[in-house]
Amino acid sequence: MTVSVIPVGPQHPVFLEPFQLKLVVEDEVVSEALPRFGYVHRGLEALVVSKDFRQMTRVAERICGICSAIHGMTYCRAIEKLLGITPPPRAQMLRLVWSELHRMHSHLLWLGLFAEAMGFESLFMQIFRIRETVMDILEQTTGNRVIISVNVIGGVRRDLDAEGADGIRRALKKVAGDLERIRPVLVDDYSVRKRTEEKGILAKERAYELGAVGPVLRASGISQDIRRTGYGAYGELDFEPVVESGGDCQARCKVRYRELFQSMDLIRSGLDRLSDGEIQTKSKEKPEGEILVRSEQPRGEVVYYIRADGSKHLQRLRIRTPTFANMAALMDLLPGLDLADVPLVTLSLDPCIACTER
Amino acid sequence: MLESTSLVDADRLHSHAGNLKENGWRLVGMTGVAREGGVDLFYHFDRELKMTNLKVETEEDETIPSIGDQFPGAWIHENEIQDQFGIRFDGLDPDYRRLFFLEENVEATPICRGVSARVSKEPGK
Numbered sequence: 001m002t003v004s005v006i007p008v009g010p011q012h013p014v015f016l017e018p019f020q021l022k023l024v025v026e027d028e029v030v031s032e033a034l035p036r037f038g039y040v041h042r043g044l045e046a047l048v049v050s051k052d053f054r055q056m057t058r059v060a061e062r063i064c065g066i067c068s069a070i071h072g073m074t075y076c077r078a079i080e081k082l083l084g085i086t087p088p089p090r091a092q093m094l095r096l097v098w099s100e101l102h103r104m105h106s107h108l109l110w111l112g113l114f115a116e117a118m119g120f121e122s123l124f125m126q127i128f129r130i131r132e133t134v135m136d137i138l139e140q141t142t143g144n145r146v147i148i149s150v151n152v153i154g155g156v157r158r159d160l161d162a163e164g165a166d167g168i169r170r171a172l173k174k175v176a177g178d179l180e181r182i183r184p185v186l187v188d189d190y191s192v193r194k195r196t197e198e199k200g201i202l203a204k205e206r207a208y209e210l211g212a213v214g215p216v217l218r219a220s221g222i223s224q225d226i227r228r229t230g231y232g233a234y235g236e237l238d239f240e241p242v243v244e245s246g247g248d249c250q251a252r253c254k255v256r257y258r259e260l261f262q263s264m265d266l267i268r269s270g271l272d273r274l275s276d277g278e279i280q281t282k283s284k285e286k287p288e289g290e291i292l293v294r295s296e297q298p299r300g301e302v303v304y305y306i307r308a309d310g311s312k313h314l315q316r317l318r319i320r321t322p323t324f325a326n327m328a329a330l331m332d333l334l335p336g337l338d339l340a341d342v343p344l345v346t347l348s349l350d351p352c353i354a355c356t357e358r
Numbered sequence: 359m360l361e362s363t364s365l366v367d368a369d370r371l372h373s374h375a376g377n378l379k380e381n382g383w384r385l386v387g388m389t390g391v392a393r394e395g396g397v398d399l400f401y402h403f404d405r406e407l408k409m410t411n412l413k414v415e416t417e418e419d420e421t422i423p424s425i426g427d428q429f430p431g432a433w434i435h436e437n438e439i440q441d442q443f444g445i446r447f448d449g450l451d452p453d454y455r456r457l458f459f460l461e462e463n464v465e466a467t468p469i470c471r472g473v474s475a476r477v478s479k480e481p482g483k
Contacts, residue, residue, distance in 0.1 A: 041459045190387050211431035229407050290360045305389045320387035328431035
């Protein structure tokens with residue numbers, strides 16, 4: 001038996017961000033895996049000593065280049081709770097719409113990269129074409145594609161007129177049609193199934209024990225979605241978490257694919273219920289106290305802890321991002337895999353290293 | 359004070375965490391907050407979308423038991439806190455010895471300023 005140690009990364013075609021896996025491989029089968037971090041660690045949490053609590057909204061948005069809006073929203077929700085203010089209903093619903101658009105573009109990005117990791121270039125191009133429609137909506141309604149900076153403490157910075165809402169509805173109709181067309185390829189295609197079915201199986205009990213979150217947990221058969229706590233405007237809308245039972249790469253793919261349709265339903269319902277009124281509640285107070293706030297990002301549960309003493313600088317900001325929680329599950333999945341399946345299984349967890357390291 | 363938080367002694371942490379584990383709680387994460395003379399450690403748990411927290415007020419040079427044997431996902435949280443605050447976790451596996459995010463030449467604990475690093479980066483110390 002030949003035992004070798006293979007460093008995968010920090011630069012690797014499948015990992016788009018720098019991160020290293022040290023794999024101990026015995027005859028092409030992984031027997032041990034150890035991750036190495038620190039390549040994109042920016043110390044953003046420690047910036048609370050030099051940026052005031054309002055400026056930190058912009059820092060929170062820049063933690064991740066994919067789910068930026070939800071980071072911003074979660075930070076604002078935490079500060080709003082400390083200040084004792086509630087954003088107007090219209091602002092809460094607009095936050096929901098932009099959050100779900102972010103979830104859509106994140107899931108589409110992942111689906112595209114997943115197709116590319118399988119070597120399915122044409123599917124990758126098709127999915128990115130669909131994603132571009134969502135990016136266009138974001139740009140038209142907020143002025144930017146990813147770092148949309150719509151969240152401010154007390155509400156949102158931009159409003160949406162009736163024409164903008166109709167534009168979103170029309171674009172979503174097109175996206176839904178396009179997604180239906182790729183469904184047979186993602187779900188039934190022989191080659192795709194061969195690469196994804198029964199690869200990297202994470203059992204239900206093990207997923208829960210390891211603290212996995214988001215689509216990874218739901219693909220293992222656990223119905224958990226932080227949006228069900230009813231934060232913001234989510235309490236007004238009725239939906240059930242998307243759950244699959246396979247626990248393999250195919251199940252994780254199906255969960256994200258089905259969540260795209262769920263997000264579209266939530267956006268349409270949100271736009272239909274958009275009430276008239278203000279979009280921001282202003283406050284001149286400074287936050288004081290301790291708070292823990294959670295949201296559901298595309299990759300799962302994000303947790304913000306804040307301690308504030310009534311001055312303009314927070315004492316502590318701690319962000320537990322979803323990929324950080326899913327790393328333990330990834331390290332549990334890798335031993336026993338064929339070396340050729342490692343990139344695809346790693347990608348199936350949708351790792352975001354910028355989030356993990358902050 | 360954070361909602362639903364119980365203050366526990368470091369030597370009772372294992373039994374408290376064990377009770378939570380038996381009752382189906384999931385480890386969500388850990389937070390370290392610097393205070394005068396030590397660090398406040400929070401352990402966050404979730405069950406059916408409800409949260410509960412354990413708080414351990416650590417003193418300087420105190421070693422905290424790792425809960426990795428009860429919650430196998432705890433190693434990543436404990437290694438990060440070891441990096442940031444220099445707190446030593448007894449039984450931590452895998453133990454990155456403060457090289458989880460940090461480079462080898464970093465000696466100070468980046469968030470807990472003023473507290474010297476208590477974990478040596480050299481193996482076996």
